[in-house]
Amino acid sequence: MNEDNIVVVKDLEKKYKSGTHAVKGINFDVKKGEIFGMLGPNGAGKTTTLQMMGTLLNITSGEIKIIGYDVASDSNQVRENIGFALQEAGLDSLSTVRELIAFHVKLFGFRGSEIEERVEQSLSLLDLHQYSDQMIPELSGGTQRRLDLAVSLVHDPKLLILDEPTTGLDPAHRVDLWSLLKKLKNDKGITIVMSTHYMEEAEALCDRLAIIDSGEIVAMDTPQKLKKTIGKDRIEFKLSESLSEEQIIALKNKFGNDNLSTKESFFTVRVDDGEEALLDTLKIIIQMEIKVKGTKVLRPSLDDVYLKYTGKRLEDVP
Ligand SMILES: Nc1ncnc2c1ncn2[C@@H]1O[C@H](COP(=O)(O)OP(=O)(O)OP(=O)(O)O)[C@@H](O)[C@H]1O
Ligand SMILES: [Mg+2]
Structure with a gap:
């Protein structure tokens, strides 16, 4: 394996029990520190691919390695190294921002004074201090997404998997989240694999893009080089x-x-x-x-x- 590759996906396929062939043998690598985007129409297989990367869904055939760990056989090591924010944010409604982050810190096995330290770090990193004692349903959509990210980052993962991180946000919140993701990449060296429906987002954020259609990668390159294939x-x-x-x-x-x-x-x-x-x-x-x-x-x-x-x-x- 090339040392720089955080993610290696080989001949990956997913057939659901229903018979739907959602992913049909895709291949891609993601380098350390890259933001890698998946762009494709509804039903293209983006969520299915991200969920297989995140150990949330079994692979039908092929393989995924994350930091050298096999998603199928070393799923615990994979989980320790990734953060995952799902397409539909499902946040607990009965706790405050601080309580929810602390809950997730504890889930990852941190104990004693480390809990408070991690919660503080997380509130600062995501700029959530002013909301720390608010109940989750009171937060705006943009702040809820930031909290989602905070939760997925409590264990310092090397790879962040994001399924449509800004869908449903207004343009101002969307731009805020872009700068936050750039900050995570630049300051923390986090590698990000994400799906999006927004061309502007793909252009502003992604170092490389895979265009996926009907379970296949139909084009993959930097946004600039992809545009060059169109011509003058x-x-x-x-x-x-x-x-x-x-x-x-x-x-x-x-x-x-x-x-x-x-x-x-x-x-x-x-x-x-x-x-x-x-x-x-x-x-x-x-x-x-x-x-x-x-x-x-x-x-x-x-x-x-x-x-x-x-x-x-x-x-x-x-
Ligand atoms: N749990 C499931 N069981 C059976 N089929 C599924 C399941 N989840 C997704 N599919 C099917 O697999 C295909 C790929 O779906 P997927 O959700 O991965 O697409 P997507 O690219 O994320 O689409 P969207 O842009 O709408 O989020 C679709 O045909 C979908 O209907
Ligand atoms: Mg999806």
Whole structure:
């Protein structure tokens, strides 16, 4: 095993008793200190994969090693080294923030003065001091997610597994949680494997991404490299007057048929670097006496990547 790999997944499969083949032989590695994201439509197999990594679900075939420990045969060692926050947060409603954290510290076998020390550390790390004596149902959704993280981190795990950590949060709380996860990575060297439905989140947070569809990894790379597979930038020109036949022919001659796409109220030109090419392209278009009322540079987005590999738009995902 490569020493840097915290997670090694080989030919992993999951068939549920119902017959559903949820994961169909996937392979990936996660390096120490990486944030590795899984992006995929509903039912792609993300939760199933994360649960197998977290020893919560049996593997049908293949293997998962976490810090060298086999998830199937060394499940206790795996559990000592991972923290897990589930898709549906299920927090106890009858205790305060401090009590819940202390309960989990004790579950991990800490005793005596160590309990209080760990609780304090956890409250500080997750910025929860001001809520320590509040009852859990009184907390906002964002604070509950932070508490979820606090609970999954009490034993200093090396790997954190997060299933859709920000689903249901408003944008401000979502951004807060992103900085918190970055802090855990940068200050504590924690490795994170997470699923998400949000392209922005994948882009802001993940060092590498696996796009999963119907139980298979259809693409895996850094967000930047994935976007490069889509191709060039485009410049969009909004028209105040539709193009004439002659203008379309002139545009095709100038930019090449493959680089041009024309519609009633706008047309686009494909270029290597949109921002750099914008002015020169605009000059040529004005010389052709085309009436333009606005321009926009369109860069390939992760949404385009997602569409290319899954045939679906991320925005369609609830
Ligand atoms: N306990 C189960 N028993 C039988 N089938 C299941 C079970 N859990 C999930 N499945 C099925 O396995 C497939 C993968 O589901 P999974 O929950 O892993 O997808 P997901 O990528 O996490 O989706 P979502 O984005 O909706 O959370 C789906 O077809 C789902 O219906
Ligand atoms: Mg899921």
